[in-house]
Amino acid sequence: MAQKTIYEVFEISDRTWRGIGEIPESGYEVKNEYARFNARKKFNLNLEPVPENAECISGAIMKGLKKPIQCPNFGTQCNPEHPMGAPMVSSEGSCAAYYHYANNNLVKS
Numbered sequence: 001m002a003q004k005t006i007y008e009v010f011e012i013s014d015r016t017w018r019g020i021g022e023i024p025e026s027g028y029e030v031k032n033e034y035a036r037f038n039a040r041k042k043f044n045l046n047l048e049p050v051p052e053n054a055e056c057i058s059g060a061i062m063k064g065l066k067k068p069i070q071c072p073n074f075g076t077q078c079n080p081e082h083p084m085g086a087p088m089v090s091s092e093g094s095c096a097a098y099y100h101y102a103n104n105n106l107v108k109s
């Protein structure tokens, strides 16, 4: 029932992912018939892209090419209180998960 409702209200669209870039057909967009509920259209929002921190290697981490502990900022300049990238912002992010649950041999201060 939930999936049926999602496909009634949204259509698949291209989406830009932080650290990765645009992936065709990887996101959802509100269908025109529900445009009155689309906050971007209703409030005429023009969201500027947020520049990513050049020192953050989140793209490589999200693609599985590197692990958070391979980032030179992990646990030092970048931590959950002062995140430099999306994977450290969210508690489910790979960098935050490594920070909280990896063994104590990793640098955390």
Ligand code: SF4
Pocket: 055, 056, 057, 058, 061, 068, 071, 072, 073, 074, 075, 078, 079, 083, 084, 085, 086, 087, 088, 089, 095
């Ligand atoms: S530890 Fe921080 S700076 Fe490094 S990849 Fe993760 S979020 Fe980016």
